[in-house]
Amino acid sequence: MARPDPSVAASERAGDPVLSVRTLAKAYDAGTSRENLAIAEVSFDVAKGEFVCVVGPSGAGKTTLLRCLSGLLVPTSGEVRFEGTPLRAVPDRLSVVFQDYSRSLFPWLTVNRNVAVPLRVAGVGKQQREARIQEVLHAVRLGDVGRSYPWQLSGGMQQRVAIARALAQQPDMLLMDEPFASVDAQTRFDLEDLILEVRRELDITVVLVTHDIDEAVYLADRIVVLTGAPSRVQEIVDVPLERPRTQLGTRSSEAFGRLRRHLMELVTTSS
Amino acid sequence: MTGAVALRWVWSNVWRLWFSAAILVLWWVLSADSTSTFFPPLQRILERLHALWIVGDARRELWSSLGHFAVGYTVAGLVGVGVGALLWKFRRIGDAVSPVLYFVYVIPTAALLPAIVAIMGIGSAMKITIIVLAAVWPTMLNTLDGMRGVDPLKLDTAKVLHMSALRTVRTVVVPAAMPQIMAGLRHSLQVAVIMMVVSELIASQSGIGFFILEAQQRFAITEMWTGIIVLALVGSVLTVVFIAVERVVLAWYIGARAVERKG
Ligand SMILES: Nc1ncnc2c1ncn2[C@@H]1O[C@H](COP(=O)(O)OP(=O)(O)O)[C@@H](O)[C@H]1O
Ligand SMILES: [Mg+2]
Numbered sequence: 001m002a003r004p005d006p007s008v009a010a011s012e013r014a015g016d017p018v019l020s021v022r023t024l025a026k027a028y029d030a031g032t033s034r035e036n037l038a039i040a041e042v043s044f045d046v047a048k049g050e051f052v053c054v055v056g057p058s059g060a061g062k063t064t065l066l067r068c069l070s071g072l073l074v075p076t077s078g079e080v081r082f083e084g085t086p087l088r089a090v091p092d093r094l095s096v097v098f099q100d101y102s103r104s105l106f107p108w109l110t111v112n113r114n115v116a117v118p119l120r121v122a123g124v125g126k127q128q129r130e131a132r133i134q135e136v137l138h139a140v141r142l143g144d145v146g147r148s149y150p151w152q153l154s155g156g157m158q159q160r161v162a163i164a165r166a167l168a169q170q171p172d173m174l175l176m177d178e179p180f181a182s183v184d185a186q187t188r189f190d191l192e193d194l195i196l197e198v199r200r201e202l203d204i205t206v207v208l209v210t211h212d213i214d215e216a217v218y219l220a221d222r223i224v225v226l227t228g229a230p231s232r233v234q235e236i237v238d239v240p241l242e243r244p245r246t247q248l249g250t251r252s253s254e255a256f257g258r259l260r261r262h263l264m265e266l267v268t269t270s271s
Numbered sequence: 272m273t274g275a276v277a278l279r280w281v282w283s284n285v286w287r288l289w290f291s292a293a294i295l296v297l298w299w300v301l302s303a304d305s306t307s308t309f310f311p312p313l314q315r316i317l318e319r320l321h322a323l324w325i326v327g328d329a330r331r332e333l334w335s336s337l338g339h340f341a342v343g344y345t346v347a348g349l350v351g352v353g354v355g356a357l358l359w360k361f362r363r364i365g366d367a368v369s370p371v372l373y374f375v376y377v378i379p380t381a382a383l384l385p386a387i388v389a390i391m392g393i394g395s396a397m398k399i400t401i402i403v404l405a406a407v408w409p410t411m412l413n414t415l416d417g418m419r420g421v422d423p424l425k426l427d428t429a430k431v432l433h434m435s436a437l438r439t440v441r442t443v444v445v446p447a448a449m450p451q452i453m454a455g456l457r458h459s460l461q462v463a464v465i466m467m468v469v470s471e472l473i474a475s476q477s478g479i480g481f482f483i484l485e486a487q488q489r490f491a492i493t494e495m496w497t498g499i500i501v502l503a504l505v506g507s508v509l510t511v512v513f514i515a516v517e518r519v520v521l522a523w524y525i526g527a528r529a530v531e532r533k534g
Contacts, residue, residue, distance in 0.1 A: 151527040
C-alpha cells in the first residue's frame, strides 16, 4: 500500500480530493436576534487516503464544522463536496463517530446488534452480516463481546464498538468528533494507535476533530488549525513524521516537538 | 458468596411480606368471634370466597370483568402509543391538538359517565368505552413525552447510519422512549382496573363491581367482602404480571441504570 510521500506537497498528492470544503460559513439562528456565527470562513481539501486533523480551542465550532461536513447540518453559505458531489444528506460512503459513545450507541441493543444496524439498513443478508460483524469487531481488536450490551463495557471498548459500527458500512471516509476525549490517558493512546492501524489496514480517509494538539500531531498527515469562534482557518500544517508511528518514539522525536511548538504558538496567538 | 446472596434475597422477601402477613393474622384473630354484621369473621369470608369465586357462579362475574378489562386496556394501550407517536411525528398538528387533549384529559371520566351511558346505552360497549376513555391518557401523554425526549444525538446517529424514517422509529425512537411508555402503560393499567369497576357500578348486570354492589344491597355483607377481596387480588395479580413483563422489556434500561449508579 502506498503511503503519502512527505516530499510532495499535500495538495499535489492525489487527483480529485475526497472532500472539498469551500468558504463554508455557519450561523446558528440566522436572521434572528440570537444569531450566532460559529464558522466565519473555512476552506480546505482532503485527499484520498489522507488523515487530516482539525484542531481548535473549545467552542471554536469544530463540532459544527464536522456536522456540516457530514451532511447533518446545512451550511449558511459555502459548499461541501464529497467525492465530487455537493452534500445533500449524509453520503452513503461516509461514516461518523461522535465523541460521546454512551449517547451514540444504542443501549437497548447488544454489541452485535449495534454493529449490525448499518448492515441491516443496507439489506445485507444474515450470513454475510454475521461474517462482517466478526470482521469489524476483529478490526477494532474487540474479542468476544458481541453478546454484551455496550453499558457492560469500559469506555474505551464502547468507543471501539462505535468505530466498528462506523466501519461496518465500508466507508471511504471516516469523520470523528473528539472521539478519544472521554477516555483516560492510557486508553486514549491505545485508541489512537488503533485508529492508525485501522486506517492503514482499510485504507480509508480520516478527518478527525480534536482540541488536543499532541493528538493531532501524532495522528495526522495534515492539520487544519482553526481560530477561536467564529472560526477561520489559521494555517494548514503539514506533518511529515514518518509512519508507522509509535507513542513513545514519535512523541519523543525532535520533529514532533518542533511541530507541537509551532501549533502551540498558533493556538495561543489566535483567540 | 452465592449463599449470602440467596440469604439476602430470602430475607428481603420475608421483610417485604411480614407486614401483610401480620395484618392478615390480626384480621383473622380479631374477627374470629365477631358477631358484627359488617365485619364477619375472616374465616367465613374465605369459605364463602371459595364457594362463590373458585367453584361457584361468581366466576361468571370475574370473567365478565376481565373480558372488558382486557379489551379496554389493550385498545387504550394501542391507541395511546399510536396517537402519542403520531402527535410526536406531526409536531405542528400536535401543537394545535395538544391543548384540546389536555382539556379533555382533565375532565374526570366519571363526569362523562352519564353522557356515555346516554349515548352508548348499557352493556359491554359502554364499559369498554369507559375504560378506554380513561386509560388512554397516561399512555398517550407519556409516549409523546418520551419520544420528544429522545436524545438528538441518537437521531443524528440514525441519520448517519442512513436509517429510513420508519426504521428510525422502530429501532431508535420507540426503544428510547420505552421506559416512559412503560410508565404510562402501568398508570393506564391502574386506571383501567378502576374504571372496570366503576363501569359495573352504574346500570350494569354483571361484573365484580356489580356483584359487590348487589351483595351490599341484599345485606349479604360476607359476600360483599369476598367481592372486594377478589378485586384486590385481581389488581395485585395484574400489577405483578405487568412488573414481570416490564423487567423483560426494560432489562437493558434496568441494567444500564444499575451500572450508572455504581459509577
Ligand atoms: N445547536 C446550536 N444552536 C446554537 N448555537 C450553537 C449550537 N451548537 C453550537 N452552537 C454554538 O456554536 C459555537 C461552536 O460550538 P461547537 O461547534 O460545539 O464548538 P466545539 O465543538 O469546537 O467546542 C459555540 O459558540 C456554540 O455555543
Ligand atoms: Mg465539540
